[in-house]
Amino acid sequence: MAAAEPPSPRARGRPPPPPARRASRPRTAPRTAPQGEGARRRASCGPRRPPYAGRGGTARGGGARPGSFLSLSQRGPAAPDSPSRRKESGGTAAAPLPEEDCMKLNPSFVGIALSSLLAIDLWASKRLGVCAGEGSAWGSARPLMKVIEVSGHGIPWVLGTFYGLCQSDSSAAREVLLNLLFALLLDIVMVAVVKGIVKRPRPTHNKMDMFVTISVDKYSFPSGHATRAALVCRFVLRHLVLAVPLRVLVVLWALIVSISRVMLGRHNMTDVLFGLLLGYALYGVVEHCWLSPATTPALFALWSH
C-alpha cells in the first residue's frame, strides 16, 4: 500500500514556494508578492525617500531629491522594452524590479567628499601659512617670500615682455616675445574670469598687502601667480635655448612661486594646484593660436622697424 502523500502547501492553505531565484535570497530579506498598487510602488526602484533623508527627501549635507537617486538597474525612457528588460521582467514589459536589485547612488556623497576635501584644504593651508604675518612661525622669511611674489607678478612680466619686444631687432625674438605677451594677457584675463565666477574668498589669515592688484584679486581661486608660473615655465622651456642648470632653475622658480602663495597665506592649496593646471593648459592654447608673421602680418608690421 502506498504511503499517504503529505498535503501540498496549497492544500494546507500556505502560499506556494517561491521560484528558485527567490529561494536563494538571504533569509533576512523575506518577501511576499506585492499586493496592489501601493505595494508595487514600494517594491519598485522609483522615487522613494531614503531612511536617512530629511524633510522633503533631502539628505543631510547634500541636495539630493528623492527623484534624483540613481539606480544602475533602471532603464531610461529610450529603451523601455529592450530585450534585456524583457528578460529581467520575465517577458512582461515595465515590470518593477525588486527593491534589492537596485543599487542606489546618492549624489550627496559627491558633495560630502568635496566638502571634506575643502575642509582638509582649509585646515592644511592654514597650517602651511607659516609666513602669513610677521608674528607667524616663519614670519622672518616673509620679506623674502614677498620678493618671490613680485617675481611672479603680472606687472613685471607684462612690462618686461613689452619692453623686450620694443627692443628686439630679430624677427625670431619678436615672434617669441609677441606670443609671450599674448600668453601673459590671456592668463590675466582667464584668471580674472574664473575668479569672478568662483568668488572664493582669500584665506582669513591672509593680510591683503599685495603689490598692485585688480578688483577680482580679492578672490583666491585660482592663484594667478601659479597659473603664470606654470605658463611661463612651459613657454620658456619650449622656446628658449637654455643650459640644463637654467632649465632646472626655471622649474624651481615656478615651484617656489607656487608654494610661496600658500606660505604667505594668500591662497589655499587647491587654488594653487588648480592654478598650475590652468597655466599648463593655457600654454596649449597659446601653442594652438601661435601668432606668426604668416598668420597675423598686421600685428608683426607694428613691431618691424
Ligand SMILES: CC(C)=CCC/C(C)=C/COP(=O)(O)O
Ligand atoms: C594687475 C595685473 C596686471 C595683474 C595682477 C597680478 C596679481 C596681483 C595676481 C594675483 O595673484 P594671486 O591670485 O596668485 O594672488
